[in-house]
Amino acid sequence: MKKNYIAALALVLGMFTNTWAQSQRSCATMQHLQMQLQSDPTLAARMQQIENKSQQIIAGNAQNRTTAVIVIPVVVHVVYNTASQNISDAQVQSQIDVLNEDFRKLNADASLTPSIYAGRAVDCQIQFCLAQRDPNGLATTGIVRKSTSTTSFSSNDGIKTATSATAGGDNAWNSTQYLNLWSGNLSGGLLGYAQFPGGAASTDGVVILYSAFGRVGNVAVPYDKGRTATHEIGHWLNLRHIWGDANCGDDFVSDTPIQQTSNFGCPTFPHITCSNGTGDMSMNYMDYTDDACMYMFSSGQSSRMSAAISSSRPGILTSQGCVPVTGGTCAVPVGLTSSAITTSSATISWGAASGAGSYNVQYRIIGAATWTSTSSTTTSIALSGLTSASNYEFQIQTVCSSALSAFSGSGTFTTGTVSTTCNVASGLSSSAITTTSATISWSAATGAVSYAIQYRIVGAASWTSTTSTTTSKALSGLTSASNYEFQVQTVCSAGSSAFSASGLFTTSTVATGCSDIYEPNQTRTAGALISVNTTISGLIGVSGDNDYYKFVTTSGLTNIKVILDQLPADYDLKLYNSSGTTLTTSQNGGTTSEQIIRNTTTAATYYLRVYGYSGANNATSCYHLTVNTSGSTFRTTNQLADEGSLNALKINGIDELSVYPNPATDKLNLNFFITENATITANVIDMIGKTVMNQNFTAQEGFNQSALDISSLNNGIYFLRIQQNDQIVVKKFVVKH
Numbered sequence: 001m002k003k004n005y006i007a008a009l010a011l012v013l014g015m016f017t018n019t020w021a022q023s024q025r026s027c028a029t030m031q032h033l034q035m036q037l038q039s040d041p042t043l044a045a046r047m048q049q050i051e052n053k054s055q056q057i058i059a060g061n062a063q064n065r066t067t068a069v070i071v072i073p074v075v076v077h078v079v080y081n082t083a084s085q086n087i088s089d090a091q092v093q094s095q096i097d098v099l100n101e102d103f104r105k106l107n108a109d110a111s112l113t114p115s116i117y118a119g120r121a122v123d124c125q126i127q128f129c130l131a132q133r134d135p136n137g138l139a140t141t142g143i144v145r146k147s148t149s150t151t152s153f154s155s156n157d158g159i160k161t162a163t164s165a166t167a168g169g170d171n172a173w174n175s176t177q178y179l180n181l182w183s184g185n186l187s188g189g190l191l192g193y194a195q196f197p198g199g200a201a202s203t204d205g206v207v208i209l210y211s212a213f214g215r216v217g218n219v220a221v222p223y224d225k226g227r228t229a230t231h232e233i234g235h236w237l238n239l240r241h242i243w244g245d246a247n248c249g250d251d252f253v254s255d256t257p258i259q260q261t262s263n264f265g266c267p268t269f270p271h272i273t274c275s276n277g278t279g280d281m282s283m284n285y286m287d288y289t290d291d292a293c294m295y296m297f298s299s300g301q302s303s304r305m306s307a308a309i310s311s312s313r314p315g316i317l318t319s320q321g322c323v324p325v326t327g328g329t330c331a332v333p334v335g336l337t338s339s340a341i342t343t344s345s346a347t348i349s350w351g352a353a354s355g356a357g358s359y360n361v362q363y364r365i366i367g368a369a370t371w372t373s374t375s376s377t378t379t380s381i382a383l384s385g386l387t388s389a390s391n392y393e394f395q396i397q398t399v400c401s402s403a404l405s406a407f408s409g410s411g412t413f414t415t416g417t418v419s420t421t422c423n424v425a426s427g428l429s430s431s432a433i434t435t436t437s438a439t440i441s442w443s444a445a446t447g448a449v450s451y452a453i454q455y456r457i458v459g460a461a462s463w464t465s466t467t468s469t470t471t472s473k474a475l476s477g478l479t480s481a482s483n484y485e486f487q488v489q490t491v492c493s494a495g496s497s498a499f500s501a502s503g504l505f506t507t508s509t510v511a512t513g514c515s516d517i518y519e520p521n522q523t524r525t526a527g528a529l530i531s532v533n534t535t536i537s538g539l540i541g542v543s544g545d546n547d548y549y550k551f552v553t554t555s556g557l558t559n560i561k562v563i564l565d566q567l568p569a570d571y572d573l574k575l576y577n578s579s580g581t582t583l584t585t586s587q588n589g590g591t592t593s594e595q596i597i598r599n600t601t602t603a604a605t606y607y608l609r610v611y612g613y614s615g616a617n618n619a620t621s622c623y624h625l626t627v628n629t630s631g632s633t634f635r636t637t638n639q640l641a642d643e644g645s646l647n648a649l650k651i652n653g654i655d656e657l658s659v660y661p662n663p664a665t666d667k668l669n670l671n672f673f674i675t676e677n678a679t680i681t682a683n684v685i686d687m688i689g690k691t692v693m694n695q696n697f698t699a700q701e702g703f704n705q706s707a708l709d710i711s712s713l714n715n716g717i718y719f720l721r722i723q724q725n726d727q728i729v730v731k732k733f734v735v736k737h
């Protein structure tokens, strides 16, 4: 056997270069052994000594333990980075319960053992207790909790060493007196690993993934029945994997069949390998099957474990770890208070208790099923990671040198409510308004995650709702020529603000036909000082009806640009001076735009004629006329201050009547502008209102010059009154023969 054992250790040194299968049970005990053999040249010799002694004990040639049932004190180091990793006392206790069933063959599923192996399944007469006194003789729950900033651990023993108060794992208790069990988060699908007898004291013990620890709480199938610890503690008591970690290898136990390799999942029995006849003992705790499918140690394994205790862990046999401390006064803490309460933290305090060496603390949301546990060496502790707006209770237990008190009555506190400022939106405005759409905007509100919007025609019964994640929203499908109101509500992470006061806008009116619209205050295109939209209705041809405009330039704004565009038909453009002289004509063909530019330094009055080419009339569409004046260059910005100096007006009928000479002797000349051919009636009225002359004459569209014979009138003051239809223009003149 000696030769075989050395060969087995040598084999270990050449194995396990690959990672284990993640979806199957993975125990890193042999990898851990491999690392230790490489780093500690004396380990192999120590293990050989233990093996030799064990074999002597098993052969009956050396003293075995005398105690019928061994009780092994256990300390559980709960090393956690998250709340779920901080497994409950109940989950820890459930693991102890599993061990006490499995090692005593009290497990209910022992009955599933195939009959061929039932006679080999035994009660190992090994029990476990959560330590009741620590290495210093002080009372303990046997559970040590250590918060760590380390998110996960591997099989390199990092979980067994506290590298600082906040990082790494938790240091082992005296391993000659206690079984150290570490619960924590293991990376890479690792379920756990153990250290064989003979290894370093500081790393002696068993490490288990927190979600494979015990059988209640945060456990995950198929490793939810606590068998990972049963398996690993088997290693800790010197058991090998049942296949000997080699092809048809040796596990140094006589009553376990040779088997080729590990079994996974829940294999069908019998699975015959290595000509083992009766089949693999896959239901043995030292195979790799799921928790639900392993339920026995063999008699040979029991003997080997018993021998390992005698040969390598004799201190366990006399440990006082499971003996409660007694005697002395150990008062229950009183005077529980809380302070520094935030939404996620609080500091709890209590009065110093007689006999206290330290205190155990447990707290929970009132009504929760489980407590969170921690401890303190002072009479206060800061709790963090709490849930906001929750009622908590907490209890304190005094840890004395010789006893534990009962837990105190509960103190309570309520964590703060998360309150995020959530301001009402303000600064509502609107833009890009058309007949059916508008864009509404507002200022960013403190706390906003998004915005809820409601809008309606003012006076409507119901709102239309929408949302936006920005500070604006384009609304469409609106009704034209309607007054709308809209309100904005700030949506925050923890609720919403009230709706804002209403913003208002009015949708545009749908154009129906054309009307003259002077738009001195509208937002104009670059360069336009005045824009005019006017009807085409009545244009019948070159010599027919026309549209006329008059405008006056002033010093400093003398250059002129006229643009006629958006033409529905072939329209032309002509510019006159106030004497009726044509200055410029624009007569592009078809519906291209017309443009006149006149560069001048003289302020003057102008007339502008828009007229249709023969047949090019359109009674329903509109053209667009833009008049722009400037100093040296045409304007590119809106300048309302210049409005009065341009004042372009559409004119209709008689305009610019002048009479001369004045005083007149025998002939009075009339000059006037008229927008259409007409018969004009001229009356002369004296100072007492008597009509002294009445004459009709024909006027041509445009500028007219006529004369009245006044030689028959007496000297005096008179009024010339000319009328076209219902338009009347009056001028005063003097006759002086």
Ligand SMILES: [Zn+2]
Binding pocket: 027, 028, 029, 231, 232, 235, 241
């Ligand atoms: Zn293993």
